[in-house]
Amino acid sequence: MRGAVTRGGGARPIQRGTRRRLHRATLTALVLSAVLLASVVTSLAVGQVDLPLPQVLKAAVGVPSDGADFIVGQLRAPRAYTAALVGALLGVAGALLQSVARNPLASPDLLGVTAGGSAAAVASIALTRSVDSFSIAPWAVAGSLATAALITVLGWRGGIQPMRMVLAGIGVGFVATSITTYMLTKLPERVVGSAYLWTVGSTNARVWRHVVVAAIAAAVVVPIAAWYQRRLRVMEMGDDMAAALGVNVVRVRVGAVAVSGVAAGLATAVTGPIGFVALVAPAIARTLSGRGGIVVGASALMGACVTSVADLIAREALAPTQLPIGLLTAAIGAPYLLVLLARMRN
Amino acid sequence: MTTDAEPRVGATNPAAASTDTAHPAGTDVRLAASHVSLAYANARVVHDLSLEVPPGAFTAIVGPNGCGKSTLLRALARLHKPQVGTVTLDGADIHTLHTRDVAREVGLLPQSPHAPAGITVRDLIARGRTPHLGPFSAWSQADADAVAEAIAATGLAGLAERSVDSLSGGQRQRAWIALALAQQTGMLLLDEPTTFLDIAHQYEVLDLVHRLAQTGRTVVAVLHDLAQAARYADHVVLMSAGLVVAAGPPAEVLTAGRVGAAFGLRVTIVPDPVTGTPLIVPTSAPGGADLTPNDPLERTR
Amino acid sequence: MTRLLSRWEPLPPQAREVCVLALRPRTALIITVVALLAAVAASLAFGAKSISLATVWDAIVAPQSDNPNHAIVRTLRADRTLIGVAAGAALAVAGALAQSLTRNPLADPGLLGLNAGAALAIVVGAVFAGVNTVVPQVALALLGAVVAGVLVYGVGRGNGPEAPIRLALAGAAVTALLTALTTAIVLYDQTALNVLRFWLAGSLTGRAGIPIVPLVVAIAVLLVSVSVVVRPLEAVALGDDAAAALGIHVTRTRTLVMALVVALAALATALAGPIAFVGLAVPHVMRAVAGPRIGWLLALCAPAGAAVMLAADVVGRLVARPGEVSVGIATALGGGVVLAVLARRLRVVAL
Numbered sequence: 001m002r003g004a005v006t007r008g009g010g011a012r013p014i015q016r017g018t019r020r021r022l023h024r025a026t027l028t029a030l031v032l033s034a035v036l037l038a039s040v041v042t043s044l045a046v047g048q049v050d051l052p053l054p055q056v057l058k059a060a061v062g063v064p065s066d067g068a069d070f071i072v073g074q075l076r077a078p079r080a081y082t083a084a085l086v087g088a089l090l091g092v093a094g095a096l097l098q099s100v101a102r103n104p105l106a107s108p109d110l111l112g113v114t115a116g117g118s119a120a121a122v123a124s125i126a127l128t129r130s131v132d133s134f135s136i137a138p139w140a141v142a143g144s145l146a147t148a149a150l151i152t153v154l155g156w157r158g159g160i161q162p163m164r165m166v167l168a169g170i171g172v173g174f175v176a177t178s179i180t181t182y183m184l185t186k187l188p189e190r191v192v193g194s195a196y197l198w199t200v201g202s203t204n205a206r207v208w209r210h211v212v213v214a215a216i217a218a219a220v221v222v223p224i225a226a227w228y229q230r231r232l233r234v235m236e237m238g239d240d241m242a243a244a245l246g247v248n249v250v251r252v253r254v255g256a257v258a259v260s261g262v263a264a265g266l267a268t269a270v271t272g273p274i275g276f277v278a279l280v281a282p283a284i285a286r287t288l289s290g291r292g293g294i295v296v297g298a299s300a301l302m303g304a305c306v307t308s309v310a311d312l313i314a315r316e317a318l319a320p321t322q323l324p325i326g327l328l329t330a331a332i333g334a335p336y337l338l339v340l341l342a343r344m345r346n
Numbered sequence: 347m348t349t350d351a352e353p354r355v356g357a358t359n360p361a362a363a364s365t366d367t368a369h370p371a372g373t374d375v376r377l378a379a380s381h382v383s384l385a386y387a388n389a390r391v392v393h394d395l396s397l398e399v400p401p402g403a404f405t406a407i408v409g410p411n412g413c414g415k416s417t418l419l420r421a422l423a424r425l426h427k428p429q430v431g432t433v434t435l436d437g438a439d440i441h442t443l444h445t446r447d448v449a450r451e452v453g454l455l456p457q458s459p460h461a462p463a464g465i466t467v468r469d470l471i472a473r474g475r476t477p478h479l480g481p482f483s484a485w486s487q488a489d490a491d492a493v494a495e496a497i498a499a500t501g502l503a504g505l506a507e508r509s510v511d512s513l514s515g516g517q518r519q520r521a522w523i524a525l526a527l528a529q530q531t532g533m534l535l536l537d538e539p540t541t542f543l544d545i546a547h548q549y550e551v552l553d554l555v556h557r558l559a560q561t562g563r564t565v566v567a568v569l570h571d572l573a574q575a576a577r578y579a580d581h582v583v584l585m586s587a588g589l590v591v592a593a594g595p596p597a598e599v600l601t602a603g604r605v606g607a608a609f610g611l612r613v614t615i616v617p618d619p620v621t622g623t624p625l626i627v628p629t630s631a632p633g634g635a636d637l638t639p640n641d642p643l644e645r646t647r
Numbered sequence: 648m649t650r651l652l653s654r655w656e657p658l659p660p661q662a663r664e665v666c667v668l669a670l671r672p673r674t675a676l677i678i679t680v681v682a683l684l685a686a687v688a689a690s691l692a693f694g695a696k697s698i699s700l701a702t703v704w705d706a707i708v709a710p711q712s713d714n715p716n717h718a719i720v721r722t723l724r725a726d727r728t729l730i731g732v733a734a735g736a737a738l739a740v741a742g743a744l745a746q747s748l749t750r751n752p753l754a755d756p757g758l759l760g761l762n763a764g765a766a767l768a769i770v771v772g773a774v775f776a777g778v779n780t781v782v783p784q785v786a787l788a789l790l791g792a793v794v795a796g797v798l799v800y801g802v803g804r805g806n807g808p809e810a811p812i813r814l815a816l817a818g819a820a821v822t823a824l825l826t827a828l829t830t831a832i833v834l835y836d837q838t839a840l841n842v843l844r845f846w847l848a849g850s851l852t853g854r855a856g857i858p859i860v861p862l863v864v865a866i867a868v869l870l871v872s873v874s875v876v877v878r879p880l881e882a883v884a885l886g887d888d889a890a891a892a893l894g895i896h897v898t899r900t901r902t903l904v905m906a907l908v909v910a911l912a913a914l915a916t917a918l919a920g921p922i923a924f925v926g927l928a929v930p931h932v933m934r935a936v937a938g939p940r941i942g943w944l945l946a947l948c949a950p951a952g953a954a955v956m957l958a959a960d961v962v963g964r965l966v967a968r969p970g971e972v973s974v975g976i977a978t979a980l981g982g983g984v985v986l987a988v989l990a991r992r993l994r995v996v997a998l
Contacts, residue, residue, distance in 0.1 A: 110819045170815045171927070174758050177826070178923035185847045192844075193834065200830045275823055327831040334824030341802045341817050425891055449894030456888035462939035469939065476882050477894035481875045529893070 025289040025298065032285075032301035036084060039308040043080035044072050046316060074207075082206040083311035083325070084304040085214035086267045087277055091285070091303020092225045092296055093263035094278030096256045099232040099294040101162045104286075105337065107279035108144070108264035111166065112173025114275070116147025117268035119176040121198040122183050131194040134209065137269035140198075144268055147172060148261025152254060159239075159250040160257065201274035201326035203311045210270050217266040218300075221259060225296045228256050233293040274326050276333025277303050277310075283340075306332075376401055376564065377422055377452065377533055382431035384417045384588075391417045392588040394431070399533070404559035405566045406575035406596075409585035410609050415568045416457065416537055418585070422566065423454045423535050449477035453526035455519075457537040461510040467521050468506045471496050474528030496527035500554060516547025520554060527558070534558060536567040540574070552578050576600055576623040584608055600624045672943040675936045679950040683732070686957035690728040691720050694964050726859055731960050732953040733863040734915040735925055739952020740870060741911035742926025743933070743944050747880055748904045749814045755927040756912030759818040759905075762921040763825035764795025765913070766843060770832050773842040781857055784846070785917045792916065795821055796909035804901060847921060857917065866914050869907060870949060876904050877942045884939065925952050 045056045049071060056072055094107045101111075108114050120143025121136045128135065151172055155165025180199060187195055231252045235242040239249050264278065285298035310328040317323060377399040384392040392414040399405055399422070407415045420426040421433055424440045433440045440448060453474075461470060474496065475489045497506055500520040505513060510521055519539055526534055536555065540548040548571075556578045559565040569575045575582055576596040583593045584600070586608040592599045602615050605626055612630035617623070670678075691703045698716050705711075706720035738756065745754040756762075768791025772778035778787060803817025833840040879900040882890040887897050912926070929952045930944065937943035 105816045105820075109823060110816060167815065170758065170819050171754075173819065174755060174822075175923070177822075178757070181847055181921075182923075185844045192840065196830055196834055200827060200834075275827060321835075324831060324834060327827050330824050330827035334820055334827070337820040338798075338802050338817070338824075341813060341820065420888070423888075423892055425888055444894075445891065445896060446894035449892060452892070454888065454892035456886060456892065458886070459889055460884075460886040462884045465939040470885075473881055473885060473893070476878055479878060481878055525889075526892075 025291050025295065028285070028288045028290075028298050029301060032288075032298060032305055036301060036305045036308060039305060039312060040080050040084055043083075043308065043312045043315075044076050046312070047071070047076060048319060078206045078208050078211050079203050079311065079315075080308065081211045082214050082270060083203045083307045085211065085218050086203075086271050086274065087281070087303040087305070087307030088218050088300040089214065089221060089263045089267040089303070090274065090278040090307070091281040091299040091301070092221055093260045093267065094280075094303070095282035095285070095294050095296055095299035096225055096228065096232070096260040096263075097278070098282050099236060100160065100253050100256050100260075101166050102236065103162065103166055104283050105279070105340065106162075106166055106169070107276075107282075108148075108260060109273065109275045109278055110173065111151060111169025112171075112176050113144050113147045113151070113169070113261055113264045114268050114273035114278075115173045115176035115180070116150075117141070117144035117265050118199045118273050119143055119180040119183075120146070121268070121272070122180050122187075122195050125191055125195045125198070126183050126187055129188075129191060131191055136198065137213070140269040140272075141262070141265035143176075144265030145258075145261045147176060148257055148264075152257050160253040165257075197324065198272045200324050201268075201272040201329075203271050203274075203307075203314070203325050204322050206271070213266070214270045217263070217270075221263045221266070222296065222300055224259055225256075225263070225300075228252060228259065229294055229296045232256060236293050272326070274307060274310075274329055276329045276337070277306050280329075280333045280336055281306050374401060375399065376436050377434075377566075379418070379422060379428075379433045380431055382418075382421060382428040382433060384414065384421050384426055385429050386417070390429075390588065392421075395588070395590055396431075397583065397590060397593070399564060399566055400581050401564045402559070402562050403564065403580040404556060404578060405564075405581040405583060406569045406579035407566065407583045407585060408569055408572055408575050409591075413585040413608075414588045415585050419535055419537050419566065419568050423452060424448050425454075446477050449529065449531075451531050452533045452535060453529045453531040455522050455526055455534070455536040455539055457541075459522050461518070461521075463511065465510050466507055467502055467510055467513070467524075468493065468497070470510050470521055471502075471524045471528050474525035477529060492528045492530050496524040499527055499558070500524040514547065515543045516550045519543065519547070519551050523551070523554060523558075531563075533564040533566070536565070538568050538570060540569065540571065548574065572600060572605065572626045573618065573624070576625070577618060577621050596623055600626065670936050672937055672940070672947065675933075675947055676943075676950070679947055679954060683950040683954040683957075686954045686961065687728055687732070689961045690731060690957045691724045693961050694719075694724065727960070728957065729859060729863055730918050731957040733866045734919040734922065735953035735956025736870060736949040737866045737911040737915040737952075738922060738925040739929040739933075739948040739955070740873060740945055741908045741915070742952075743930035743941075743948045744873070744876075744880075744904050744911075745908045745926065746930055746934075747884070747941060747944075748901060748908065754815065755923070756908055757921065757923060757926070758815060758822070759908065759912075760795035760799040760821040760825065761792040761909060761912050762916065763822040763829070764791035764793075764798075765789070765916055765921070766846065767791055767825045767829045768794075769846050770829050770839045770843050774832055774836050774839045779838070779842060784842075785857055788846070789913045789917060792913040793909055795825060796905065796913075800902070800905045804898075804905075859918070862914055862918050866911065866918075869911050869914070873907055873945055874942070876900060876907065877945065880904065880941050881939070884941070919956075922956070925956055929955055 041053075041056065045051050045053055051071065090108070093113075097108055097111065097113075098104055098106050100106075117140040120139040123143075124136050124139040125131060130136075151165055151169040152160060154168035154172070155161055157164060184192065184195055184199070231242075231247050234245055234247050235249060235252060242249050267274070281303035282294070282299040285295050285302040286293070288302075289295045289298045306329065307325065310325050310332070314323040314325045314328050375398040379395060379397045381394050381396050382392060383390060383394055391412075395414075395418065397418070407418060409415050417426060421428055424433070424443075424445065427441055435443060435448060435451060471493050472489075475485075475492060478489065478492075479485075497503055500523055502517070502520055502524060505517060505521075510518060513521065523534075523536070523539070534555075539551050539555065543551065552574055555565055555567060559580070567579075569579075579596060581594065582596045582599045584591045584604060591608055592604055600615065602613050605611075605615075606613050611628050613626050614629050615624045616627055618625045688700060688703065691706075692698050692700050696716075696719065698720060702716050703720055706714070706717035710717050710721060741756045742754070745756055745759060748754070749758075765788035768787040769778075769784050772784065772787045778784055799814070799818045799821045802821070803814035829843065833843050879890075879895045882893045882895040883897055883900055884890075885893075890897050890900075915922070930948050933944055933947040933951055937947055
C-alpha cells in the first residue's frame with residue numbers, strides 16, 4: 001500500500017517497567033511492615049524494666065505470662081499500638097490532602113485541620129472544665145471536620161481549587177491557633193497543662209479504649225482511602241484529563257478531603273495533634289514506592305513507623321522524663337520541610 | 347516592509363555549528379548579543395549565539411519549540427544572565443547597567459503578563475512610567491502625556507476606564523503593549539504576543555506592532571507562526587536547537603530547505619496571494635510519506 | 648457622588664473575583680480618619696469610669712493638675728490610646744504589605760512566624776536566663792521575631808508563580824516548629840508557662856517599664872518609610888518579568904518589604920502583645936476600596952487599623968465593666984466574623 005508505515009513492537013518494554021514499579025512498591029510495603037513490627041516489639045520490650053523477648057511476644061498476643069502481663073499489656077501495648085495506628089491515620093490523611101492539593105507540602109497540620117481539632121478540644125476544656133480525654137475526643141473530631149469543611153468552602157470555585165484551598169487552609173490554621181492560644185491564656189491553672197497537651201500531641205497514658213478507637217478508625221479509613229487512590233492518581237494528571245477519563249473530579253476531591261478530615265480528626269481525638277507525620281510520611285512513601293503518585297498503603301505504614309519510632313524515643317530518650325511525641329516529630333519534620341522548601345526554590 | 351540593509355545570510359546547513367549576523371549598513375546597532383550561551387538549571391538552551399538587532403526594523407525570531415527563542419529574547423531584555431558571552435546595549439554589557447536605565451531604553455511584553463485584579467486600562471498603562479519615576483517623584487504632565495500617547499497609539503481611547511479583566515484577548519494585549527509604549531523606549535521586545543489570540547486579534551496585534559516599527563522603533567518579537575513572521579517582519583532570525591540558522595529578510599531566510607531542516611517537516615514555499623511573502627505549506631505527513639496534490643486528504647497508514 | 652455597589656448587583660461575567668465598593672478612595676480616607684477621631688475620643692472618654700467628652704476636651708487643652716479625671720485622661724487613657732493607634736496602624740499596614748508580598752489574601756504578620764519567634768525567645772529567656780522583667784523580655788521578643796522572620800523569608804523566598812505559596816508554607820512550617828519547641832518548654836517549666844501566658848494576653852494597658860514614646864516614634868518613622876516601596880510593589884504585582892522590565896529590582900523589593908513587615912509587626916507586638924486579625928481583616932476590607940492601588944491601600948490601612956484597634960479596646964472596656972475583655976479576644980472574635988463575612992459575601996479578592 002502506498003505510504004504504509006510499519007509499527008515496531010513497542011509493547012513489551014512498557015510491561016516490563018510496570019512490573020518493576022509494582023515490584024518496588026510491594027517491596028517497600030514489606031520493608032515498612034517489617035520496620036513497624038520491629039519498632040512495636042521493641043517498644044513493648046524495652047523500658048524501665050527490660051523484658052525478655054519471648055515473654056513480650058506472649059503477652060503481646062494475650063497468652064498469659066507472669067510479670068510481663070501488666071507492663072506490656074496495660075502500659076506499653078496500648079501506647080505502642082495507639083502510636084502506630086494514629087501514625088497510620090495521619091499518614092493516610094496527609095496522602096489524601098497532598099494529592100488533592102497537588103502540593104507535597106499540604107498536610108492537615110499545615111492546612112489547619114488538626115489546629116481546628118485542637119481548638120475545639122481546648123474549647124471543650126474551657127467550657128466543661130474537664131480534662132477527660134474521652135469527653136474531649138468528639139469535640140476534636142468535630143473541630144477537624146468543621147475546619148476541613150471550612151477550607152473546602154473557602155477554596156471552592158466550581159469545585160475545589162487546590163491553590164485556593166492551600167492558602168485558605170494556612171489562613172484558617174492560623175486563625176484556629178490564635179483562638180487556641182487565646183483560650184490557653186484564660187484557662188485556670190489546673191487544667192492548663194492538660195490543655196497544652198491537646199495542642200502538641202501525646203501518646204502518654206493511653207489505654208485500651210484508645211487503641212480500640214484508633215483501630216476502628218483505621219479499619220474504616222484506610223480501605224476508603226485505598227478506594228480513592230486510583231481516582232486520585234488519575235486526577236494528578238490534571239482535571240481535564242481526569243474528567244475525560246470519567247472521573248468525577250469534584251466529588252472525588254470533596255470525598256478525599258472529607259476522609260482526610262475524618263482521619264485527622266480521629267487521630268487528634270486519640271492523641272492530640274501529632275504534627276508533621278501527615279506531612280513527611282506520604283512524601284517519603286511516595287519516593288520509596290517509586291510509583292509517582294499517591295500510595296495509601298505505604299503512607300499508612302510509613303506514618304505508623306514514624307510515630308512508633310518517635311514514641312519509643314519520646315519515652316526512653318530522657319527516661320523517666322517523658323518528652324511529648326509532638327516535639328520529636330516536629331524536630332524531624334520541620335527541618336525536613338524547610339529543606340524541601342529551600343530546594344523547591346530552584 | 348523593506349529595509350535599506352544589505353543582509354548577508356550565512357550558514358545554510360543547520361547542522362553546522364556556525365552562527366550568523368546581519369549588518370544593516372548606515373544605522374547604529376544598539377542591542378546585540380555576542381557569543382552568548384544561555385542555560386536553565388544547567389541545561390544549555392542556547393549555544394554561542396551572536397546576533398545584532400537591526401535598528402528601526404521589525405525583527406521576528408522564529409523556530410521550533412525548545413529552540414531557545416524565548417530564552418534569547420529574555421536575555422536581550424536583561425532578564426536572563428548569559429553563562430558565557432555578553433548582551434550589549436549601546437556597547438556596554440547590559441548586566442552592568444542599572445535596571446532602571448535599561449528600562450528606559452528597552453520595553454518588554456512578557457509571555458504571560460499578570461494584571462492585578464480590578465485594574466483599569468489607564469492605571470495599567472500608567473505603571474509603564476515606573477522607570478521614569480523615582481519613589482517620590484510626583485506624577486507630571488510628561489507622564490500624563492506619555493500615557494495619553496500610548497492609549498492613542500494602541501487605539502484604546504474608548505476603553506481606558508474599563509477594567510483590564512473585562513477586555514478581549516486582543517484588547518488586553520494592546521493594553522500591555524501600551525504599557526510598554528508608555529515607557530517611551532526606543533526598543534520593544536515582545537514574547538509571543540499572539541499566543542491564545544484568535545486570528546482577528548492576532549492580526550490586530552501584529553498590525554499595531556508593525557506600525558510601531560515603521561515609526562522608527564526597533565521591535566523584536568518571538569513568533570510561532572512563520573507566515574505571520576514573513577508577512578510583517580523586516581528581518582527574520584530562524585533558530586534551531588539553540589543556534590541561529592539564518593538571519594535576513596523573510597524571503598531569503600524562509601526557504602523550503604531551511605524551514606524543513608529546522609522543523610523536521612518537508613515543506614514547500616508558495617507566495618502569499620495577498621502580500622507575496624512566503625507561505626509555508628507542508629508536503630509530508632508526520633509519518634514521513636509524501637503528500638501529493640492529487641490526494642490532499644491521504645494520510646499514511 | 649459616591650455610591651455603594653449593591654451586594655446584589657451581578658458582577659460582569661468577565662470580571663474576575665473582584666468585589667469593589669464603588670467608594671472613591673479619597674472619600675474612604677475621610678471616613679476612616681473621622682472614624683479614628685471618634686475612636687480616639689471614645690477611648691479617652693470611656694472605661695471603668697465614664698468621663699464626659701467635655702472633660703476630656705478640657706483635660707487636653709486646659710489641664711488642671713488637681714483634677715483626677717484630667718489625670719486619668721492625660722496618663723492612663725492617653726497612653727492606652729496612643730498604643731492602640733500606633734499598634735493598630737502598624738499591624739494593619741504590615742498585614743497589607745504581607746498580603747501583597749505573599750499574594751495571599753489571608754496573610755498576616757503572624758503567618759510569617761514572627762509571633763512564634765517572639766514567644767519562643769521569651770520563653771527561652773525565662774528558663775535559661777531567668778529573664779522576667781519587661782524591658783529585656785521585649786528586647787528578646789524583637790530578636791526572636793526578627794530571627795524567625797529571616798528564617799521564613801530565607802527559606803520561602805523565591806520568584807515564580809509558586810512564590811506566594813512557598814512563603815506562606817515556610818511561615819506555617821517555621822511557626823509549627825517554634826510553637827512545638829515553645830510548648831515543650833512550657834510543659835516542663837511553670838515559670839516559663841506563666842511568662843508565656845502573660846505575654847500572650849495582648850492588651851493596650853502597656854507594659855510597665857516599656858517606654859511608649861520611642862516605640863511609637865519608631866512606628867511612625869517606619870510608616871512613613873513604607874511609601875518608598877509603593878511603586879516597586881505595584882510593578883512587582885504585574886509579574887516578575889514585567890517588573891524587571893520596568894527597572895525594578897524584584898528581589899531587593901521583596902526583601903525590603905519583608906523587613907518592613909517584620910519591623911512593624913515586632914514593634915506593635917512589643918507595645919501591645921500579639922494581637923491577631925487586625926493585620927488580616929483590615930487590609931482585606933480596605934482592598935475592596937483601593938483595588939490594585941497599593942498607595943491608597945496603605946494610606947487607608949493605617950487609620951483604619953488604628954480605629955479598629957481602639958474600637959475593639961473600647962468595646963472590651965465597656966462590655967465587662969468594671970473589668971474588661973482584653974483587646975486580643977475582641978479582635979479575634981471580630982476578625983473571625985469579618986473573615987466569615989468576607990468569604991461568603993465579597994469573595995476572596997484575587998491578588
